[in-house]
Structures are given as C-alpha cells and as structure tokens.
Amino acid sequence: MQDSKVEFEELNVIKTIGQEHEESGVRYALKCVSRKCIRVLKQQKHIKLEREIMAQNDHPFIIQLVKTFKDDDNVYFLTELITGGELYDAIRKIGLLSRSQAQFYIASIVLAFEYLHERQIAYRDLKPENIMLDEQGYIKLIDFGCAKKIKGRAYTLIGTPHYMAPEVILGKGYGCLADVWSFGVCLYEFVCGPLPFGNDVSDQLDIFREILKGELVFPEYVQDQEAVNIIKRLLCRVPEVRLGSSINGFKDIKEHSFFRVGVEYR
Secondary structure, X not given: OOOOOOOHHHEEEEEOOEEEEOOOOOEEEEEEEEHHHHHHOOOHHHHHHHHHHHHHOOOOOEOOEEEEEEOOOEEEEEEEOOOOOEHHHHHHHHOOOOHHHXXXXXXXXXXXXHHXXXXXXXXXXXXXXXXXXXXXXXXXXXOOOOOEEOOOOEOOOOOOHHHOOHHHHHOOOEOOHHHHHXXXXXXXXXXXXXXXXXXXXXXXXXXXXXXXXXXXXXXXXXXXXXXXXXXXXXOOOOOOOOOOOOOOOHHHHHOOHHHOOOOOOO
C-alpha cells in the first residue's frame, strides 16, 4: 500500500487520530516519534526495523504502511486510518465472548500471524490493545515496535508481561512460537474474562512466577471443552510441544476441533 505520491506537506490535520491528503481527500493515520527520544533510548535500529517490516506487510488483517517521513524533530509513519477502535475496548464492552465471537477473532489473529511467521517475523507483543477493528469489525494488527525477523533464536526480554511466553522470560532463547503462547492468553481472556496468569498481580516478577509455575485454572462457567483443550495446548510451557510446533505448523492450529464448526478458512 506504499504510496510515493503522498507528500508530508500536503497533509491536513483533521483530528489527532487522522490526517487528510489535500488532493485526494483520503484519510490516514499519522504516528509521530520524537527523534530525540529515539536517540536517547538508542532505538535507531528498532525504528528502522519497524519501518522495514511494515513496508513489506501486505495482509488484510495487518495495518498497511503508506509512507514514512522525517524532519528535524520527528519520524512519521503514515498508515491507513482504522476507525473501529481497539479490540480491548470491544471485548470489555461485550463481556465474555460467545464461541462464535471468540472463533472469529482468534481465527483472524491466527491468519495474520501465519502470514508473519511464514516470513520469519516474530511479533512479540500480541495483546488486545494492539489489535484495532475496522468499520466492518475485522481485525487490524498494529504497532510493530517489538517485531523482529528471527532466523535462529532471539533472547531479548520484550513485550507485555502478562502475555509473555515462558521461554521469553527464561532468557534461554525463543522463536516465533512465543507468539503462539500469546494466542492462548488472548483466547483465555476472550472466553474466561480474566488473564490466565497474574490477573490480580502488578509486580513484574510476580507475574513471571505465575506464568512459569502457576496452575492454569478455568472458571466453572466455562463449559466448552474444545475451547479449554485448545487453550491448554496453546499455553503449553514447553514450546516444542505447544500446538503449532510440529512440521504442520499453523495447519494443526486451524484444524483443531475448536474451529471445526463455525470457521471456514480461505
């Protein structure tokens, strides 16, 4: 979706969430990053990598980068404008999701990540706050600030504590399967309400202890055994045994019985 015809000086600010191109009337979103902050936090490589990954992405469930700009003060990411709000807000408004709602959102997430992982891109910060909804209610994965191309193993402790996989916390090296753990956290949140580990905990070390050693418990009101099964298999602490770890990869996830009725992949 990159468009070399759009120039920074041709953009009109219409809201803090969007910009309008003067000639075309097309509305965009503009992310602004302070160059001073980039230097102070030594994020030059991260910003460059974020731009490279976003520029290569071409998937209906992933935000599209239009163009990047920079001036003396800031670096700008011009993207498509998504107006449906965050998935985080939507699920809290709905409450517990029905099976069909949970299927819809998690299946869409799976397709987006299948696309990324085929390109050896680990997202590393999956959570409902990083998923927007478009006007039709379909997801758009945003914010690639933590994403990385992984050819072997990564070792950086990165992401949001409650959604981190055990192997990320342990620091012994991890791959794209760390994202699959985060699928399980999100799906648990969709069907159960709270987070599976450390829901009432704010201290990072305590959250990590829960993730590494805590018991995975399901509320009594969760009776969907296929949902329980897929969550347990996604939240397997051993990445080599986690659902999606076999040579079949995402095929095993998409063919799980939880998706058998109600989801048609194309």
